[in-house]
Amino acid sequence: MNILILGSGGREHSLAWATLQNPKCDKLIVAPGNAGIAKIADCASIDIMDGAEVINFCEENNIDFVIIGPEAPLAVGVADDLRGAGFLVFGPSAAAAQLEASKAFTKEICAASNAPTAGYAHFTDHASAKTYVANTPAPLVIKADGLAAGKGVIIAMTDAEAAAAVDEMFDGAFGDAGAEVVIEEFMEGEEASFFILCDGENVLPIGTAQDHKRVGDGDTGPNTGGMGAYSPAPVLTDEIAQKALDEIIRPTMAEMAKRGMPYQGVLYAGLMIKDGQPRLVEYNARFGDPECQVLMMRLGAQAFDLIHAAAQGRLSEMQVNWAADHAITVVMAAKGYPATYEKGTVIKGLDGLPEDSSNMVFHAGTTAKDGSITATGGRVLNITARGATLEEARNRAYAMVDQIDWPEGFNRSDIGWRALG
DSSP: OEEEEEEOSHHHHHHHHHHHTSTTOSEEEEEEOOTTGGGTSEEOOOOTTOHHHHHHHHHHTTOOEEEEOSHHHHHTTHHHHHHHTTOEEESOOTTTTHHHHOHHHHHHHHHHHTOOBOOEEEESSHHHHHHHHHTSOSOEEEEESSOOTTOOEEEEOSHHHHHHHHHHHHTTTTGGGGGSEEEEEOOOSEEEEEEEEEESSOEEEEEEEEEOOEEETTTEEEEOSOSEEEESOTTSOHHHHHHHIIIIIHHHHHHHHHTTOOOEEEEEEEEEEETTEEEEEEEESSOOTTHHHHHHHHHTTHHHHHHHHHHHTOGGGOOOOOOSOEEEEEEEEETTTTSOOOOOOEEBSOTTSOOSSSEEEEESSEEEETTEEEEOSSEEEEEEEEESSHHHHHHHHHHHHHHOBOTTEEOOSOTTHHHHO
16 A cells, blocks of 8 residues: 655654555655654645645655544645545645644534533633633633644743733733634643544544643743653543543543535544543644654554554444554754754764664654764754653653754753652
């Protein structure tokens, strides 16, 4: 099978790594890819936001199956374009991808399906939002309604922070994503990520993970796209996962189908868990990044079989075969991230690192230049390891981090702290 993966981050590197282990894969192309992906697959320079260009590339390269990694091409309908041209695609339609592309849409779906989530208000103008926060005591969660690369959420612990967050949103800090704002009640508890494959009718849970959104150790500083993750997440027990399926996921999928927008792809449910009860924080219409990296590390070759079955509507035939293992990924980011950071710095020490079924460096924001690997993004490397225990996986990951020579980079030193203490 000739397979095309769209995307250029650590998520897509891990998807490519798992796909290449599957014997069904004859040829793999990743567009546009990155320096790490280029070591294991062909990379193509195409505009993944342009459905017509992607279709033309698929036709010229005899592509049998397309896996869409990031949310942006899903939101603009690239999956719809490909399906219209007769290609098999993994990823939801633009209509179904509104579960990520619009916070207000998701809240409406939750209300219609009685899925437990935070109370909220939706605003399209600055003045009304400011009046609301002035009359609603903090803490509050201020969210840009649209896509903001995982960064359009501000947790305001004081009234002043809430007012400033509303100003920041409407003043354009998150571009068009903040033209509308959702303000939510602050939910207490422990947050975890639940990943479910959907084929428009059936659902299949494929794993749990816990992300570290704050930039600094001890969960301090601003939110980021994610500074590390581990899987499984102990807080998301089998009992709580079943509650989430019954009370949140399946009602959501039924409501989407009822509205004529059945969901096919991976559904990432961010859950807040308190006293054994899950409530929905958010949905994403794609694998989380860096959660995908730990899931792929644990799933290996079977990940492709599961993804392919979801695209073909065959999830009822599938089951996940889990090993009794753990995986962890540590993000190395450019100093200054998530604010201003320098690009083009050289990363050394990668060649000597092990890359096998238990140790991998997944590239996110890198390119190869003059024989060196250079940093091109904020989040740059995902140092990923698995082990029989989470502690073993963490020790392996940080041992690799210690071998990387990149003075312009930084990482959190406490990934996995909630589970390990």
